[in-house]
Amino acid sequence: MITIALDAMGGDHGVGVTVPAALSVLDREPELSLILVGQRDAIDAELKRRRGAESARLRVHHASEVVGMDEPPADALRRKKDSSMRVAIDLVKRGDAAAAVSAGNTGALMATSRFVLKTLPGIDRPAICTTLPTTHGHVHMLDLGANVDCSPEQLVQFAIMGSILVGAVEGKPNPRVGLLNIGEEDIKGNEIVKRTAELLRAAPVNYAGYAEGDEIYTGDLDVIVCDGFVGNVALKTSEGLARMITQFIREEFKRNIFTKLSALLALPALKAFRKRVDPRRYNGASLVGLNGTVIKSHGGADKLAFEHAILEALAEAKKEVPQRIGQALAAMAANKEETA
Amino acid sequence: MITIALDAMGGDHGVGVTVPAALSVLDREPELSLILVGQRDAIDAELKRRRGAESARLRVHHASEVVGMDEPPADALRRKKDSSMRVAIDLVKRGDAAAAVSAGNTGALMATSRFVLKTLPGIDRPAICTTLPTTHGHVHMLDLGANVDCSPEQLVQFAIMGSILVGAVEGKPNPRVGLLNIGEEDIKGNEIVKRTAELLRAAPVNYAGYAEGDEIYTGDLDVIVCDGFVGNVALKTSEGLARMITQFIREEFKRNIFTKLSALLALPALKAFRKRVDPRRYNGASLVGLNGTVIKSHGGADKLAFEHAILEALAEAKKEVPQRIGQALAAMAANKEETA
Numbered sequence: 001m002i003t004i005a006l007d008a009m010g011g012d013h014g015v016g017v018t019v020p021a022a023l024s025v026l027d028r029e030p031e032l033s034l035i036l037v038g039q040r041d042a043i044d045a046e047l048k049r050r051r052g053a054e055s056a057r058l059r060v061h062h063a064s065e066v067v068g069m070d071e072p073p074a075d076a077l078r079r080k081k082d083s084s085m086r087v088a089i090d091l092v093k094r095g096d097a098a099a100a101v102s103a104g105n106t107g108a109l110m111a112t113s114r115f116v117l118k119t120l121p122g123i124d125r126p127a128i129c130t131t132l133p134t135t136h137g138h139v140h141m142l143d144l145g146a147n148v149d150c151s152p153e154q155l156v157q158f159a160i161m162g163s164i165l166v167g168a169v170e171g172k173p174n175p176r177v178g179l180l181n182i183g184e185e186d187i188k189g190n191e192i193v194k195r196t197a198e199l200l201r202a203a204p205v206n207y208a209g210y211a212e213g214d215e216i217y218t219g220d221l222d223v224i225v226c227d228g229f230v231g232n233v234a235l236k237t238s239e240g241l242a243r244m245i246t247q248f249i250r251e252e253f254k255r256n257i258f259t260k261l262s263a264l265l266a267l268p269a270l271k272a273f274r275k276r277v278d279p280r281r282y283n284g285a286s287l288v289g290l291n292g293t294v295i296k297s298h299g300g301a302d303k304l305a306f307e308h309a310i311l312e313a314l315a316e317a318k319k320e321v322p323q324r325i326g327q328a329l330a331a332m333a334a335n336k337e338e339t340a
Numbered sequence: 341m342i343t344i345a346l347d348a349m350g351g352d353h354g355v356g357v358t359v360p361a362a363l364s365v366l367d368r369e370p371e372l373s374l375i376l377v378g379q380r381d382a383i384d385a386e387l388k389r390r391r392g393a394e395s396a397r398l399r400v401h402h403a404s405e406v407v408g409m410d411e412p413p414a415d416a417l418r419r420k421k422d423s424s425m426r427v428a429i430d431l432v433k434r435g436d437a438a439a440a441v442s443a444g445n446t447g448a449l450m451a452t453s454r455f456v457l458k459t460l461p462g463i464d465r466p467a468i469c470t471t472l473p474t475t476h477g478h479v480h481m482l483d484l485g486a487n488v489d490c491s492p493e494q495l496v497q498f499a500i501m502g503s504i505l506v507g508a509v510e511g512k513p514n515p516r517v518g519l520l521n522i523g524e525e526d527i528k529g530n531e532i533v534k535r536t537a538e539l540l541r542a543a544p545v546n547y548a549g550y551a552e553g554d555e556i557y558t559g560d561l562d563v564i565v566c567d568g569f570v571g572n573v574a575l576k577t578s579e580g581l582a583r584m585i586t587q588f589i590r591e592e593f594k595r596n597i598f599t600k601l602s603a604l605l606a607l608p609a610l611k612a613f614r615k616r617v618d619p620r621r622y623n624g625a626s627l628v629g630l631n632g633t634v635i636k637s638h639g640g641a642d643k644l645a646f647e648h649a650i651l652e653a654l655a656e657a658k659k660e661v662p663q664r665i666g667q668a669l670a671a672m673a674a675n676k677e678e679t680a
Contacts, residue, residue: 136585145522149530182485182573213580216580216581217584218584230570231528232522234553234574238581241582242585243554244473244617245582247608249613252610252616259608261605262606266609268598272592276588276592
């Protein structure tokens with residue numbers, strides 16, 4: 001049995017999404033046990049509405065406060081020691097849960113996770129890692145916004161963490177790691193990227209060289225490493241482009257009676273297409289580099305999306321990703337001492 | 341009459357694309373005159389094949405050498421003084437052409453343009469600016485790869501150049517300028533972005549604040565400013581995602597006999613959609629900040645795409661964009677001296 005703590009109050013929809021998602025995942029995952037952390041009244045009312053109840057595999061853990069979606073992380077950390085977010089992470093720290101999931105604000109979740117769980121030895125700062133669909137399957141990309149400026153050493157840590165995450169969760173040996181860069185001839189990358197490439201050649205990862213932006217979606221890489229500024233821009237740019245494309249398709253099919261009819265007939269293909277790129281199926285970013293598994297759900301996640309975040313937490317907790325990363329880093333450190 | 345010099349040999353397809361594109365645009369633009377620069381034999385043969393010929397509005401200017409698509413810019417600049425790319429830019433320098441268009445390698449084109457035309461007073465380095473479709477129309481984004489690391493002062497120069505370009509070519513007063521940034525609460529941007537925002541508030545542009553990646557496509561901005569590394573990654577990421585989405589749509593419609601039939605019926609809508617996001621219609625990036633107009637076409641451009649690059653050159657040459665940027669910078673400098 002694996003126990004996961006859910007910040008039931010987090011996200012734009014709070015218990016309206018987290019509770020039904022929890023009930024749905026519990027139905028399908030017999031080895032999962034969930035702790036709903038948050039205001040007991042609100043959670044109980046929602047459980048009742050959804051015809052759910054506490055059970056051996058579902059319990060409510062009261063936490064009186066809620067971190068606001070726009071609340072400065074420092075405030076959340078200092079003042080809200082009984083927030084649903086904080087208490088869910090405390091449960092991981094105490095070993096009462098193997099992972100925490102929150103749709104709350106990213107900054108507060110990152111700050112609280114670092115403060116409570118601490119980073120693994122050898123990791124300067126945690127990174128945010130997510131999965132994205134590709135023409136070949138999918139790829140893990142990090143960092144997505146936790147670290148604006150990164151040193152080459154940090155980028156190498158991201159490469160190692162990403163490799164271990166993919167190796168553990170997907171059982172993929174030697175995941176191919178690409179370093180995000182630009183391809184213009186005379187200006188191939190900045191100094192940090194160049195130095196990172198040198199370090200990656202000597203690091204215990206399967207380094208596949210530079211990747212340009214388009215290779216995120218069309219390359220054959222398993223892990224893409226970049227600093228949080230670039231990663232966040234790439235991710236958000238993709239979200240915007242996907243939204244625009246969806247809107248354009250909808251508009252074209254609504255243009256006249258003929259296109260409207262053709263849309264009806266095209267529905268199965270269009271639906272299958274939408275499913276393949278549905279961002280809800282990729283919801284659940286990992287905060288890697290911590291002494292514990294913390295999954296960040298999109299704030300606007302609906303039930304399906306939040307279910308995927310819980311499943312991501314389950315997969316990582318099952319494979320003990322933080323422990324594996326810790327072991328790899330310890331082995332690396334020992335190796336360095338030996339050769340030194 | 342406006343004269344534009346075309347690097348007839350540049351790009352993956354050389355004269356096979358540049359010559360027919362030239363003939364096609366000349367047919368439609370009575371006030372345009374073109375100079376095809378490159379190896380006379382190759383150009384003449386292609387002209388013959390396309391039933392074109394030299395005329396009052398189309399002449400061939402022989403240049404013996406060709407810059408390779410992978411040739412280091414420094415080599416192209418030093419060794420190939422009679423390349424089609426170099427000679428086309430020389431024609432702009434001498435005032436024989438109002439603009440140059442090349443599908444040759446970006447690094448060489450940028451290095452040669454800077455060397456021959458020089459940057460405008462007050463501009464440290466030129467930037468690459470392109471147009472992208474948005475849900476509202478389109479947006480100009482710069483820099484896209486010419487400047488890997490940018491100072492706040494350079495980013496402000498990009499904002500001014502982008503504003504003037506949009507104002508001149510589109511006749512839009514007070515274009516809205518956004519500064520690309522990430523939105524996480526505690527880590528809002530790096531120091532350079534923050535300092536740039538301060539400077540932009542005092543600059544002679546209509547600064548609309550930070551823009552996240554998704555606002556490139558869904559925002560209501562006219563200009564988006566970022567450093568060349570981030571801009572290049574955003575652009576290439578978009579290209580990759582668009583390719584993946586197109587592939588997925590095609591695959592879903594090919595899945596079985598029913599979806600294949602529905603694709604036939606959906607063809608008008610799908611075609612209209614593809615036209616709206618067709619990257620060929622957005623081909624032609626401006627190298628802004630130079631004493632002259634230089635347009636970079638995608639290396640893989642086909643006839644339609646290269647035509648759009650020529651039309652972009654025509655639009656910018658008509659509106660004398662470099663002169664306008666020069667005037668704006670001079671006014672700014674005078675203003676600064678007055679207040680100092």
